[in-house]
Amino acid sequence: MAFYNNFFFTVLPYVAIIIFFIGIVYRFRAVKFSYSSLSSQFLETRKLYWGSVPFHWGIIFLFFGHLIAFLVPGYILLWNQQPLRLAILELTAFTFGLMTFIGLINLFYRRLTNARVRKVTNYVDIFLEVILLAQIFLGLWIAVGYRWGSSWFAIVLSPYLKSIFTLNPQIDAVAMLPLVIQLHIILAFIILLIIPFTRLVHLLVFPLSYLWRPYQKVIWNWDRKKIRNPQTSWTLHKPRNN
């Protein structure tokens, strides 16, 4: 048992984190071209709406929910002191979970049944969607079956994750958790691990910088003013647009 626990809660997280970082950097440098969200809206748009929109907004909410609970567990506990506020938090989170789940089912169904979308589907896409479906399903199950997750996450899982990141893994508490929750944790690390090998890389290049760049963009292939000045030597530099 101890072996399994060690493997899944100590080795796997580190392997996942290391492969994740090496993988995304390598992929970005070697095959930058492959960083794409690979949208299939062009081939089918109506069904996409009922899948993509609830799925993405849902998962963003869930992701940040987990992140906040991990980063500032104290605040979550403080908030949850009043039962009403706890209920509101849990209910909202569950709603978003359900939204994500339904969205993903719609996406999956669309991907399998639409002839055009089928053509741009590969096995990795299917594999990924199955894993995500399983993960969200587990999450919903936990939310229903093991109540008040927002509170025990702050007590049990935040310290565990922190111990991973501080290179001092404490797995005693996680080892005692029910199997469903353990599976949820393991799948989370597996998803992290496969990000570099799937289309999920697109979430790493979400174009937030759009918000602060000027609208228009002009690129010169060489420094115009320098080139005309015979006094300066022309230094070699890589063109900026490739």
Add this chain to the structure above:
Amino acid sequence: MNVRSQIAMVFHLDKCIGCHTCSIACKNIWTDRKGAEYMWWNNVETKPGTGYPTKWEDQKIYKGGWEKKKKGEITLRSSGKYKGLLNIFHNPHMPVMDDYYEPWTYKYLDLIESPQGDDQPTARPVSLVTGKPLDIKSGPNWDDDLSGTPKYARKDPNFEDLSPAEQEAMFQLEKMAMFYLPRICNHCLNPACVAACPSGAIYKRGEDGVVLINQNVCRAWRMCVTACPYKKSYYNWSTGKSEKCILCYPRLEAGFAPACMHSCVGRIRYLGVLLYDADKIKEAVSSAEDELIEKQLDLILDPFDENVIKEAKANGIADSTIFAAQTSPIYKFVKVWHLGLPLHAEYRTVPMLFYVPPLLPVMASLSITDNSKQAEKLDPIAKFWNKNHLYNTNTESIWGTIEQARFPLKYLASLFGAGNEQKIKNVLKKQLAVRIHRRNITVGDIDKNTAEKILLETGLTPKIADEIYYLTSLAKFDDRFNIPPAHREQALEMLEDTGDLKGSTGFGFKAEPKRSL
């Protein structure tokens, strides 16, 4: 003043014969790949018609281009920083494949391999996307030559301002007229595609103003497709990257004209340098609707002006480029003769492709005559025009044909005049005056005084008229395409291997355009 140079274009619509050679030249070089089959970076439309993609001009559907807000500033109609990022998971105004067409091929092998039978074997069309048999419902020039008029030509978005009676008049069989509108990316000065791209993958090249998409940075957020009001940015459904006309920049850098222009059968296309003032773009694009064209043309600077030359040099524009600007056919058409007008200036992207509006469909007006006498004389089997209409060849009332054009000027104004009919009228009158002047010289049935009076009325002189005539009808290759040297010796990007990259992701880096995982 911030002087920049731009490769600009003029298409002379009176000369376009609608042969689609340009489209084929482009297709063969750039878009004969998986995922790009449906793309026509160059396409030729029949007007009136709904075009490609269907109804692209209807911004109520596609929400492309810029719009002026009450406060006076302009914003992208459907994308931009906030709307764009909010709609990133599903872009509600994006045209989909069915708005263009589903590309197909034919099962040619069936013609040879079918077993013997009573019927002739046929090559069935199959989709290039799914590989399944396909009922062809539309194609890139489905409404060519007004075919399917009730469904296409009559739904032309430019009819919005025309009264039902005016529209009806256009479609009476005897009076029907049309012209061709070849379109490529306009390599705009205020490109909506660049502004809408969340990743910043699209950029305008400083040296020549060509607008390009960096395939390495594009992440398939698809905002450019919606934002370009001309629908000239296309989404490659296979690679998950957007692509657009690159103005054949590898050819330009080597001193060749772009393939569509080089191959143009009607020799309608001109290409050359314009100098413009980048500091004034903002003011020009946010001016009032009726001033738009004027303000946009004001951006273009006089390349002979000493101050302009000085500023251009200070900005690093090569002497050869300045010289090209001085000898540019575009400068003549657009700024000196005022014959070229931008297509849909009201989208506020400041297109750098100008059109000389067509005179012929306007001129060819008909009058009613009694043909019965003539008909009696003819052999009954002979085919003859038994309708009582006659083409007007009357030279008495010179402007009459323009005033009572059978092709409503309002329609042309909606395309090229941002709604202003006077703009169109001026250009047409000038074209007509040049013709009359030439008729005086070659045929001689119009006397010199009349011809000169008419020229004067439009602000032309016989000398200018002859120049216009020359550049319109006799111009040689080098007159039509005035391409400045690219100075490859100074541009690192341009030194990179450009020769053997066909079928790969493009220039600058080599990789197979394979869909990733």
